[in-house]
Amino acid sequence: MTPANETPVRVGVFGLLGSGNLGNDGSLEAVLGYLRAEHPEAVVDALCGGPEVVAARYRIPATRLHWYRGEYRTASRAGAIAGKGLGKLVDAVRTAAWVRRHDVVIVPGMGVLEATLPLRPWGFPYSLFLLCASGRLFGTRVALVSVGADAIGNRPTRTLVRWSARLAAYRSYRDALSRDAMRAMGVDTARDEVYPDLAFALPTPPASASPGAPGRVCLGVMAFHGGDDDRARAEEIHRRYLDGTIRFVRALVEEGRPVRLLTGDECDAPVVAAILEAVDSPLVTAAGAASLADLMKETAAADTVVATRYHNLICALKAGTPTLALSYAAKSDALMARMGLDAYCHPAREVDADRLLEQFRALEKQSAQLRRTLAERNKDITRRLEHQFTALTAALFPAADHAHALREAP
Incomplete structure (x- = not known):
């Protein structure tokens, strides 16, 4: 509970969420589960790709990531090109205003520091840079949580990604490969940890009473x-x-x-x-x-x-x-x-x-043996993710972490 004389912590979630990618939305769901369990007093909203979907599905206020609605369509006509250009300027102001209203912004998982699929530098990499730069400007803690990264060949994209990571207040990666890639791109990763992908924190479905067809x-x-x-x-x-x-x-x-x-x-x-x-x-x-x-x-x-x-x-x-x-x-x-x-x-x-x-x-x-191996590995992943959320609370909610420690003290 938040004391009556204290303002609830304001938390934003950011990314291409609600845009049709189930993995991105699963990462959001995992973070919302963590916030509702560990920080139920937090006031949460989103700046995302599909605000209507996020608001309806997760019951949090949501704002559109881009002012220009044709951001991810190829611009060939003069009007579309002008709209995209103007949108970059408007988004800088909109993102800064949104970040300023928050104490903490979480980027939940996703491959936000990689270009393993086709990617333009002035699309999402630019948006992420605006977020992290605004966080540093206004003192809002921006956390890149269990994100993916990889070596990037395109120089403008690599520059935007590198500076986004440098400006973030907290970074963790979903594998050692990602941390190594950011180190190779010039980011100091000495204090950054590696944890499993956030989707592993979602509930495991119960055994079905009606299993699939044999051999499926x-x-x-x-x-x-x-x-x-x-x-x-x-x-x-x-x-x-x-x-x-x-x-x-x-x-x-x-x-x-x-x-x-x-x-x-x-x-x-x-x-x-x-x-x-x-x-x-x-x-x-x-x-x-x-x-x-x-x-x-x-x-x-x-x-x-x-x-x-x-x-x-x-x-x-x-x-x-x-x-x-x-x-x-x-x-x-x-x-x-x-x-x-x-x-x-x-x-x-x-x-x-x-x-x-x-x-x-x-x-x-090898099916029987592999099922046993996966059961053991999943147990270890559960322990690692519990550590991730404990570390996140300590980094982003120090007052709550201190109160939690006092409650547990003998």
């Missing part, structure tokens, strides 16, 4: 076109990924295996449609997952999971289901290694259906 395979797909440095080869990479995936699904169907298609972002829907059309079998169905909880339920009901998106992998691993990664970035390899499944990674850029089938069959042969 969940296949998590992605509108994959390579990374930020692959723009010239984007369509070639996508076609190779899609063709290899379709061949893999066909092979499973020929063996009589039911295949459940999963997505992690609204932009993945065309990939699902392409697979359904190409394979054309009642054994292949698509899940309508609207959250990471839905994805976890789907993966928990499967015998085996093969997935591309990072948070599809997390859902399957947290559910304890043997999983093979169609890996599109080093973060996926690092996650699989952490969970003891590093032998079961396949490159998304070079999907070889025959090789993928070999790895899949090897995975299934």
